[in-house]
Amino acid sequence: MDFALDEAMQHDIDSAAEIATRIAPGMAERQRAGRIDPDLVREMGRKGLIAPELPRAFGGRDGRSLATGMIAEQIARGDLNVAYVQIIGSLVGQVLARNAPEEIAARWIPHLTSGAGIVAIGLSEPGNGSDAGSPSMTAHRERGGWVLRGTKSMSFAMHCDAAVVFARTADGSRGRGLSAFLVELDREGITRRRLPDMGTTAVGRGLIDVDGTWVPEGHLLGTEGCAFTQVMQGFDFSRALIGMQVLGAAQATLEETWEYTSTRTAFDRPLSSFQGLAFPLAEAETQVAAARLLCQKTLWLKDNDLPHTKEAAMCKWWAPKTAYDVIHQCLLSHGQYGYLTDRPIEQRLRDVLGLQIGDGTAQIMKLVIARHCVDREAAP
Incomplete structure (x- = not known):
């Protein structure tokens, strides 16, 4: 496996690190406001940090998936929420690049890679949770297009310009008879409702109610009735990216905690000189490094067109758990100061939990x- 960085990759990662340093002080304000400044999203687009693995024709940089993950990790060091702009851009961008008609791809992929706006993905619903293969949203043909009805739960629901949504277009067992559509969210019959989440409020998660909304035939993505198989392939990529994202937040918290414990004293000694504090942090460094390598391996497999579904699933369950456990340990290592809301640790803990x-x-x-x-x- 080759995790080496060429000059272009390193430049993009350095750009992401610079943004992270600059946005970190505003993390709490974005949380309170429940939004990410559109100017910041556009800046990320100008610097080529949103879906850089996509072709240049779509506004990408023909980059490696591995570099995309490293960029996500760097941005998340400043604010996990802002990194999700890049991750949703990669997920939706690849879905559109593989499945959208030429006209839709040419319009909406550069829209998201440039940071001009966000295109979300509507797979989950309030009533189906993990059973994504059994949506209640329906779509039927009418007036040369499709009429959609149902409700979707999605990140960026309050801020996105459009969304890729999954709906049932034919009878079938779980995962069959489903189709995907690109739906602009200013169309008639669409309303939005914010959800009062305990974390990641800056991404504006909410419900999208679709009541008889019409979309043209050309907004169908991929083959009718085959969306679950075709479009779900993109989630292997985003699961590895999410792993890198949460590890960025964990690594930043670890570095802050090492600094704190090495400068704060008790019993005339730095806190870091006590094994009871230093050893849990040493274990946390090991766990973060191991989880990062798993995510990087998964992205390397994707870059080399090798199977990586199993590895992506490993990234998605283990990296968030590891990040949460690490940030929790860091909070405890700060003592009473870790429990204060004017420090970033408690927000990162809530964000990673989501x-x-x-x-x-x-x-x-x-x-x-x-x-x-x-x-x-023989499987469960």
Whole structure:
């Protein structure tokens, strides 16, 4: 495996690191405001940091998936929420590049890679949770297009310009008869409702209610009735990116905690000189490094067109859990100061917790892994 960085990759990672340093002081304000400044999103686009793995024709940089993950990690050091702009851009950008008609791809992929706006993805629903293959949203043909009805739960629901949504277009068992559509969210019949999440509020997660909304035939993505198989392939990529994202937040917290424990004293000694404090942090460094290598391996496999579904599922359940455990330990290592809301630790803890749920729970990821290790008849 080759994790070496060429000059272009290093430049982009350095740009992401510079942005992270600059945005870190505003993390709490973005949390309170429940939004990410559109100017910041546009800056990320100008610097080529949103979906850089996409072709240059779509506004990408023909980069490696590995570099995209490293960029996500750097941005998340400043604010995990801002990094999610890049991750959703990569997920949706690849879905559109593989499945959208030429006209839709040419319009919407540069829109998201440039940072002009955000295109979200609507797979989950309030009533189906992890059972993404059984959506209640329906779509039927009418007036030369499709009429959609139902509700989707999605990140960036309050701020995105459009979304890729999944709907049932034919009867079928779980995962069959589903189609995907690109839906502009200013169309008639669409309303938005914010959800009062305990973390990641800057990404504006909410519900999108779609009541008889019409979209043209050309907004169908991929083959009718085959969306679950075709479009779900992109989630292997985003699961590895999420792993890098949460590890960026964990690494930043670790570095802050080493600094704190080495400068604060008790019993006339630095806190870091006590094994009871230093050893848990040493273990945390090891866990973060190991999880990072797993994510990097998964992205390397993708870059080399090798199977990586099992590894991506490992990234998605283990990295968020590791990041949460590490940040929790760092909070405890700060003592009473770690419990204050004017420090970033408590917000990172809440933000990372959400990614143990969103984009695939640990239980679903372990099911995916098990089914790659034994025959389906012998799997859970």
